[in-house]
Amino acid sequence: MVLHLQSNLTLSQGARLMFYALTPSETTFKEVEEVQDYVQQATPYFVGLMIIELVVTWFHKGKTVFRINDALTSISAGILSRLPELLGRGIELTGYIYIWKNFRLFELPWDSAWTWWLAFLGVDFAYYWLHRMSHEVNMLWAAHQVHHSSEDYNLSTALRQSVLQKYFSWIFNLPMALFIPPSVFAVHLQFNLLYQFWIHTEIIGNLGPLELILNTPSHHRVHHGRNHYCIDKNYAGTLIIWDRIFGTFAPENEKVIFGLTHPINAFEPLWVQCHHLLYIWKTFWGTPGISNKMSVLFKGPGWQPGKPRLGCLEDIPIISGNEMPHNPQIPVWLQLYAVLHFIFILGVYLHIFANKSVLSEFTILLGIGYVILTLSSVGLMMENRSGVAIIEIIRCCLFLFLELGSMTGPLKLVTEVGFSLSLAFWGLQSIMKI
Known part of the structure; x- marks a missing residue:
């Protein structure tokens, strides 16, 4: 590439x-x-x-x-x-x-x-x-x-x-x-x-x-x-x-604990992007009255009927300072596998951006779809979720079939061997679980 x-x-x-x-x-x-x-x-x-x-x-x-x-x-x-x-x-x-x-x-x-x-x-x-x-x-x-x-x-x-x-x-x-x-x-x-x-x-x-x-x-x-x-x-x-x-300034004093007030405990990027939309959808239909429904959409995320526009600070969990971030334990080999494939897809992403003026719209759309699939799969690996094997089999097959990345020479050979071995590994994983 x-x-x-x-x-x-x-x-x-x-x-x-x-x-x-x-x-x-x-x-x-x-x-x-x-x-x-x-x-x-x-x-x-x-x-x-x-x-x-x-x-x-x-x-x-x-x-x-x-x-x-x-x-x-x-x-x-x-x-x-x-x-x-x-x-x-x-x-x-x-x-x-x-x-x-x-x-x-x-x-x-x-x-x-x-x-x-x-x-x-x-x-x-x-x-x-x-x-x-x-x-x-x-x-x-x-x-x-x-x-x-x-x-x-x-x-x-x-x-x-x-x-x-x-x-x-x-x-x-x-x-x-x-x-x-x-x-x-x-x-x-x-x-x-x-x-x-x-x-x-x-x-x-x-x-x-x-x-x-x-x-x-x-x-x-x-x-x-x-x-x-x-x-x-x-x-x-x-x-x-x-x-x-x-009037929205506050200086830093006590130790800051980072993240959402209600952590989502997820690494799959599409869920990270869209989970709050699903929450709004459920809250909208579960809240009685047209006025209240509109308030769900246009008032603060902490608003509830009878509460101020931005909600109440008292409803936010108090921070103890000992909070631990969500950190599922996964095997070292899976972390290494995820990082290697992530680096590869980062290269594909940069390649598409650098050459978008000469690539067809279909090729760009295909590349976008493959990038999203890879990022989603890596996120599911980080969550140690079941079903990753099937996604990886599909993803590796797509790569080998479509020859994404426009590579030539030794790099093409190394990549094809790598994806073939990945395909064989996840195939065996699926068979062993049946």
């Missing part, structure tokens, strides 16, 4: 990209088509920073900060969230461009540093309200809860993104489309997301005066906590000033 992950960034620019430290002169474009795919180009920097975090925590604490099951689930969510982009321009840009072309009131100069900085503030302000509403409106929380479902807090957690959130997040950015060119908006939409990667870590403590202005790891740890003092706090993207202005 040949990867063509093109990058127009220097090493210095790539490093600064992760901290919103590129200048207007480096990231100003006239047409939206000229804007680079910064998120895709950031992939090696994601990996590099995670390796640094791994090494630092190992030497500092003598243990790894990553659990294989949780980290694979987070990275799977990140992959799933980007797959729709293989089929065309994202809805966030499509909706923005439509408003810009048909309803803009005036046009700020695309090559002005003032426009760049105004877009920086506008995107961050819009993100604050998108993020806040994603916690305060149950239907929006159904998407955003994916990001909070990890009981760990490390850089892999930043990749745990929702497939569905982008289908409503674009609405919050539309006011900017009345005057800010799409090319400028497209840059900051990516930068705002990339900045939030490095703040998902426990290895960085208090950053002094920067804590007053910027969203930092300390502030964002609070946001991911299920302690009572952490609930519905620190919604910032890049600037913490919005939380300070609108």
Whole structure:
């Protein structure tokens, strides 16, 4: 498999990209088509920073900060969230461009540093309200809860993104489309997301005066906590000033316990994405009265009849500080098998993204389906669930039959032998259980 992950960034620019430290002169474009795919180009920097975090925590604490099951689930969510982009321009840009072309009131100069900085503030302000509403409106929380479902807090957690959130997040950015060119908006939409990667870590403590202005790891740890003092706090993207202005700020004090207030105890990525939608469906039909049914959808996820809009803090389980994350024990060989096949499917995913302009729509759809099947199977392995053998037999047969990955030479031979051995192994497993 040949990867063509093109990058127009220097090493210095790539490093600064992760901290919103590129200048207007480096990231100003006239047409939206000229804007680079910064998120895709950031992939090696994601990996590099995670390796640094791994090494630092190992030497500092003598243990790894990553659990294989949780980290694979987070990275799977990140992959799933980007797959729709293989089929065309994202809805966030499509909706923005439509408003810009048909309803803009005036046009700020695309090559002005003032426009760049105004877009920086506008995107961050819009993100604050998108993020806040994603916690305060149950239907929006159904998407955003994916990001909070990890009981760990490390850089892999930043990749745990929702497939569905982008289908409503674009609405919050539309006011900017009345005057800010799409090319400028497209840059900051990516930068705002990339900045939030490095703040998902426990290895960085208090950053002094920067804590007053910027969203930092300390502030964002609070946001991911299920302690009572952490609930519905620190919604910032890049600037913490919005939380300070609108009364949603809380500093970090006692030890933060991460995850959902009611953990889902699952690693299968499709269930992680969709479980809250099923909960809403059941609650909606089980709640009497039209008004109450609408409240189930549009009030907070903790709302119940007779309760405040966002629910009661007293209904949230009290944190003892001794909570242990969900961590099913599975054989080492199965963990190794899952990791190897996960690395392979990550390569397939990168290959499809790098070559999407020359691949047919059918090939892309086929690749998307196979990626989803693999990620789901790996998640079920991490849960030590029955039925994995059948899924793996199907998955290995599909790979060998369809020859996914466009490989040649020794790599093709090694991969085919690997998948053939995997197929034989799971076939024997199925026979032995009959």
